[in-house]
Amino acid sequence: MQISAETRNTTKRMIEATVLLFLFYHVFSLLTSSAEVDGFALTFYDLRLPLFTALLVLYGVRAIPALGLLFIYTLNTQSVLQNLTVYSQLLSATISCLIYFISVGSKGAVSFGRYKLRFQRIGWLVVFNSVMFECIHQLILFLFHFDEVLYGDFFTTKNLINTQWVLTSCLTGVPFCYLILRCISNTAWCLRYVNEQSKIILSGSPIIYRILWLCSLIGIMYCLLSTKHIFLLFTGYGLILLLPIMVWGTVTIGHSFIVPIWSAILILLGFHSVGYLNYNYSGSELEKLEPLTTASATILVVSFSLVLSGVLVSSNRSYIKKITRLMQTEYYTGLPNVYALKKSLIDYPGSGLALIHCPELWSLTQTHGLSIRFMFVKSLAAYLLPHLQDNEDIYYQPGYGLYIRLGTPDKKHIQDIYSLVKVYRFSYGKNIFGINSGLTYMQSLPEKYNLLMIVGKLSAVAAESLNSEVPVMVTWDDKECLSVGSNITSNDNIRSELQSAVDNQSFILMAQPIISSRTDSYYHEVLIRIRNKNGKLLFPDAFLPIAAQAGILAQLDMTVIEQTFRFIQSLDESKSESKFSINLAPRTLHHIHFIDQLTMLFKKYQISPHRIIFEIVETDIIDTQVAALKLEKMRSLGCKIAIDDFGTGCSSYSRLEEIDADILKIDGSFIRKILHDDLNHFLVRSFCTVAKIKKMQVVAEFVENEEIKQELIRMGVDWLQGYHTGKPVPIEQVIN
Template sequence: MILAEAKDDILLKRMMGPFCITVAFFFFQFLAESLTAQEHIADATIRFYDLTLPLISALLVLYRKKALPILGVFFLYSISCHPLSAKLTLTSQLMAALISQLLYYWNTGKRGAVSFGRSQLTPRRIGWLVCCNSLLYVIFHHWLQANFDPESATEIFTVQTLINLQWMMNSCITGIPFCYLLLRVCHKPAWGLQYLRHVKASVKSGPSILYQAIWWFLLLIIMYCLISNNINTLLFTDYSLLWLLPVMLWGTVRIGHALVAPVWVIILALLGNYIDGYISIANTLTNANHLHSLIISSTTIFIFSLTIVATGVISAHNRKYSQHVSRLYRSEPNTGLLNFQALSMDIDKHSAEALCLIRCPELNELEQTYGVEFRFEFVKALSSYITGLLPCCDQVYYSPGHGIILRLNTLPDVPVFYRSLRVFRFQWKTSILGLNCGVAYTSDKRIIRNLSEAIKQLNINSYISLLHGRPLSLSPTVPGDNIVESGVIRDVLQQAIDRQSLMLMAQPIVSTVLSAQPVISVRGKIHYHEILIRLKTADDKLIFPDTFLPLARKGGLLPALDITVIEQTFRFMQSRKTSDPDCYFSINLTPESLYQTDFLDNVSTLFKKYSIAPHRIIFEIIESEILDNDNASDILRSLRNAGSKIAIDDFGTGSSSYDRLRILNADILKIDGSFIKNIIDDPFSYCAVKSFCEMAKLKNMEIVAEFVENEEIAQLLTEMGIDWLQGYHIGKPIPVEQAEL
């Protein structure tokens, strides 16, 4: 039963559509007949602005075959209810409309039913629906009169016929788009609302209210002069017609054809019905003079209509192209979102209560895995999700160098928004990913007005937000004196590499074997030092590796940084060749350096340049997949063969540690501090360290324990057989120049 009712509803809707259009067509036809004016001069009838043929043509353009039943009913109604002259006129109009529509459809196809105002179809519409339509109507009307009403028939090549032809062309060129608009609104009211929004946008983006008011005022004055029966003044004659064109052209170009076109239809209907106002028969001596004035005015009005339509189409095309160029200028090409330039323009134009920046650094790594399309699709999906979360958000912007930027009309509940953001999941092919984002925002108008500085500070705070796991509000005091911008860090790092001015720190590593027995790594020494690095800004702020190493990795500077550390260390050792000829240092190498094919040659060159014995250097590498790389393995093997020692740093944190311990060839094993600091209270850490020691001994490797913070840990590690201790209890990092070597 429910299915039957649903089918009945669908059938009812299908029936109501044609019924409503039929009612609308007859209603508009009644209005068209009421508005049509005609005058009998010299045994001929002249019809002025007539919307009947445009209405029939618009119905055929919009519905094609579906319009035939409606027109059939209309024809039968006209045959039964109208006098002979009206029957002949309507028959001529129907025949002309059907033939011209058939030719138009043959030339344009299905796309011919689209809305009027498209520049591609305008010449064809003027040719078939205006010129051909009007000419066919005049021919058919004369032929029908000659055959069915000989008494009213006249010669076809007369002034009256020319006037009728020009007024009919005038009716078609303006009336068909107008009737199309009315019928389509009746068929689909939503389209009518869209049209009204388009008119509203055109008016809003046009000239100021004052200029538009002046335009309406001038239009009313001119029309008053044309339709008033005052024959004693020049302004109240067809002279005032000349002023219509510049006024209408200004409105078409500046306000828009969507508003001006219906206004022009109303004006033409008034000019057709009040023709005696500006061309009065009482003011002419003969019918010839009156006909002459009528033909001049009809030609002028048709040229005006043609000019206004052409100008409107060109203006609409130029406006659309200008908007397209503006969108390209204001949008990020890969995502289609508004760009930073658009944000800057909108901040100047509109007030913003708050700015919010959302940044996801993980995108950089995922882009390398999934490709660049991953980034753009993620940004589009996240921006769409954000738009649904924040109805108060006026616009979403995207800057590839920063992230997603929100311009907010009101500041939302940021913690709630942040929690919702963390719930977001992005599906890429078969993967569903949740990416953590840093969120920084500000509602300080002074900060927002300086947009470039605001984005810079929001960018810094977004990183801090990601580390802290909460949104961060930006105010003039939030960043603080201890925060150094990433751009400054990058500049200081580059200068330190170029000038070889890194700040070298040395942290002692002390042997637990106090006898004079030699050890594998440092030949009997009871201590050596690990080289650590710092950066120092111009205002003497210290920057630690956990801050500048990520920037160095992103900038591809790690190989250059490692070589700089090695050369500065070698230079220091050379300066102490007299006072400390037997000092030993441990230097960290990043995985990126071991991927470089020229790294070994550069290190060998430095050994020779500064006359440093290779056995005095220990190279530390992180236990990771780098050990499985053939080039890295070859470099480490060559360094060992030259006499240097290899230490595996942070052992225990990587994957498959035991397997690598079985196959790798190294001299020193450095156990990660996360195991050492909990060794007293955590049985698991104790067992792990003991296990590492036993297996290292099987490999004949010495063991270094990091993060030794107190005597109790040091004593326990000594009892376990650890060879070397490193940590704040043993000694803090100090400038290498101050270290006891």
């Protein structure tokens, strides 16, 4: 008949419990100390009851056969009085553990040090266990008529001394015995425990404090164990000094390390009680028992203080670990974040770093919500982790992507990771997505680096990997690091100057004339500049991309409109019909209060709307329907609308069908080549034809010489703009 694995494991655990019980029963019997006062036996530190309790906690019901064998064994090897003590301990330990497991469940077998179970263990395995043992022991002695060792009334000084020592034994001995038993029965757990405690000890107070603590402890113990009563420290008074010393050790070194030391100290104090307590002299019973009572109470208080200190230290350490874990974890995915990455790069110097960039997630997030982003990231991380090397890990920072800390990467390993990413398919509901991703990496980080700069560099070149569909390696040197740092500083400065110009309405307005090809009529396009703190002019190509990234294009546009209106209001009557063209970002059209704000500005500065032309780049329009509605409202106010940079977008013709405008501005890239390029010449002519069909006037940009000007006139272009017809000047010069 084949024996099941569960049966074999149960049998193994029973045999293991039996061997350990008999081994340590004999050891702890030898270590048990006692004293006789006026014919009555007082037991000091006794680890047998803690041994039985710890065995039941660790092995559960599998320890019952071992305890039964010990019961049978002691029948023929010990005196009746000794047997009654052991039987009382076995019975109280069994009852206490039974009630303990009923109250906490199966989790009660976990290692000591779990502060959440500390109070249940103190209540059932220490206090209840100790009191139960004393009650059962006294009852058995009474039933078996051992009157010579009974103390009469239960509430006597002798029983108090014994009870206090039993409480101390259980309070310190149960976790001590549990630690020994589990370390022997589970080597892997023992190694983890030693490693964990080593980290706690090494991360504690400076070594000088630990040496000072050890010297203080040795000094006090020497005084207590010495038979020379030279001065007060050599008496029971020295026990009081153990309290601050042991609590200090618990806080600075660690409770788990101090408990075995304190147990060893208690064994020594039990065997050498005569050294610090003088009770072998002629006198009354009360005089003899008083120092023993005080000493046992002091030792119990010290033990409870150590336990409570350990509870506080353990709970604080647990909270600190939890807070640290939360700080280093991305909330929605549970993956380590950039702070954890920074720490791991310190722990693993010379590591490489890779970035998996998935810009498609942005569009999917807009469609399905944020949940799809986090589900994809968690799913992809779980998919990749088994394929990484042992010393590699995955990190996530929202807004950037997944980072992989690389161990000893080579190009084949990187290519394998990228291939896995490319073939990965993500299921969301009934849909299956293959999300396009790019991978950039650095094979080895330099000794000195700025992680944020490296992250920015990897993100910046991610588009190259997306387009080429191969991993892109990024190199880094000190000069490049400095140049990137200066660029970041420069962008920050521009952002600051830009915000100042918006807040203070301090843009420098330039005006470039747009002249009629048939009459002397003209109007001006308003161009903007920013003067920085050094007096240098910043052009739009330097600050408009930053404004778009910062999301303040609408604020910028409204500021320029108000500055222009204020200038127009300042003109005299001779310029009352002058017209100005103002550039408007398509994103501004999506601002919910744009039309209301524009109407308010017309009224505030008393500007006739027919004097204002707004130029829109049609290729940047996000929502054509919204834009068309806003543009129609602007035209109803009396403004004119110009389509700027026409021809540069593939959808230009289709947009003209949806958007009504008054002016069509042909992009200068076509105008520059009309004299020498037949295709550009044909395109410009076709643009003019389309504008005529739509009843729109045509403006040609970048008119740089007379030949281009005359050719445009022959083609029927209505308005001309360029350095040949007029350069941009400060808007104040328009007055002249």
